[in-house]
Amino acid sequence: MTPLFYRDPFFKAQVDALAGQFALEVVRSRPRNGLYLEYNSEGLTLMYADEPKLKGVQVDFVHGRSGYRRKHGGAEAVTKALGIKKGFRPRVLDATAGLGRDAFVIASLGCSVTMVERCAPVAALLSDGLERARLNADLGWVGERLHLIYASSLETLADVASDVDAVYLDPMYPHKKKSAQVKKEMRLFQLLVGDDLDADGLLAAARATHAKRIVVKRPDYAEPLNHEKPQAELKTKNHRFDIYLP
Ligand SMILES: C[S@@+](CC[C@H](N)C(=O)[O-])C[C@H]1O[C@@H](n2cnc3c(N)ncnc32)[C@H](O)[C@@H]1O
Numbered sequence: 001m002t003p004l005f006y007r008d009p010f011f012k013a014q015v016d017a018l019a020g021q022f023a024l025e026v027v028r029s030r031p032r033n034g035l036y037l038e039y040n041s042e043g044l045t046l047m048y049a050d051e052p053k054l055k056g057v058q059v060d061f062v063h064g065r066s067g068y069r070r071k072h073g074g075a076e077a078v079t080k081a082l083g084i085k086k087g088f089r090p091r092v093l094d095a096t097a098g099l100g101r102d103a104f105v106i107a108s109l110g111c112s113v114t115m116v117e118r119c120a121p122v123a124a125l126l127s128d129g130l131e132r133a134r135l136n137a138d139l140g141w142v143g144e145r146l147h148l149i150y151a152s153s154l155e156t157l158a159d160v161a162s163d164v165d166a167v168y169l170d171p172m173y174p175h176k177k178k179s180a181q182v183k184k185e186m187r188l189f190q191l192l193v194g195d196d197l198d199a200d201g202l203l204a205a206a207r208a209t210h211a212k213r214i215v216v217k218r219p220d221y222a223e224p225l226n227h228e229k230p231q232a233e234l235k236t237k238n239h240r241f242d243i244y245l246p
Pocket residue numbers: 095096097098099100101102103116117118119122151152153154170171172193196199202
């Protein structure tokens with residue numbers, strides 16, 4: 001359980017809403033060890049009490065990397081793998097939403113994206129990031145195109161996705177070179193989520209939606225999901241997009 005800490009009573013309403021939606025335990029004193037969520041004037045952030053100097057993890061679609069990807073994301077491999085092209089904006093189900101970075105790039109190109117995330121603190125971070133993005137004048141489309149469902153895709157995919165063109169899967173994969181390679185921020189995220197050891201089941205769940213295309217993002221050294229050979233592959237420097245056309 002990842003507690004949700006806040007100090008300033010001014011934020012009580014926001015904190016209570018997040019706690020209710022994602023079944024989080026609210027605490028009023030800062031945890032002394034482990035991972036916790038903190039709500040303050042910057043929004044919601046994932047912190048690690050054991051390493052307080054480590055920068056926290058926040059979903060920020062306005063600044064930094066997401067802002068850059070929004071402006072320059074047109075040629076990204078994920079968009080090609082999903083078949084996005086002039087005149088075709090597929091409706092996408094992102095069944096492993098995480099911090100919503102890929103979903104945001106896809107939506108910024110005009111696609112509507114339903115995101116499913118099962119890890120409560122991650123879903124809370126994502127929900128908070130979406131809320132702040134909606135308030136930004138340049139991101140008026142966020143409320144229209146990006147929708148979050150807090151659930152497990154293994155159980156709910158066929159129900160939530162009656163009408164999508166493509167399913168996108170990017171489950172966690174056990175890292176080969178743990179400490180050296182993984183960026184600090186990702187290390188916190190991995191600590192929170194762990195390895196998605198049940199990820200193989202996602203392919204069957206995605207097929208049950210009858211989407212015309214399933215795209216799976218894998219590290220370049222990883223086996224295809226469920227050891228099922230894809231119909232096509234798109235390779236980038238460190239990753240591979242496996243494309244299934246059911
Ligand atoms: C590698 S991250 C996804 C990153 C994401 N593509 C992004 O751009 O931010 C994988 C996420 O999938 C979520 N996940 C894994 N299996 C899931 C499932 N069955 N249902 C919903 N979410 C799942 C994990 O909790 C984790 O947050």
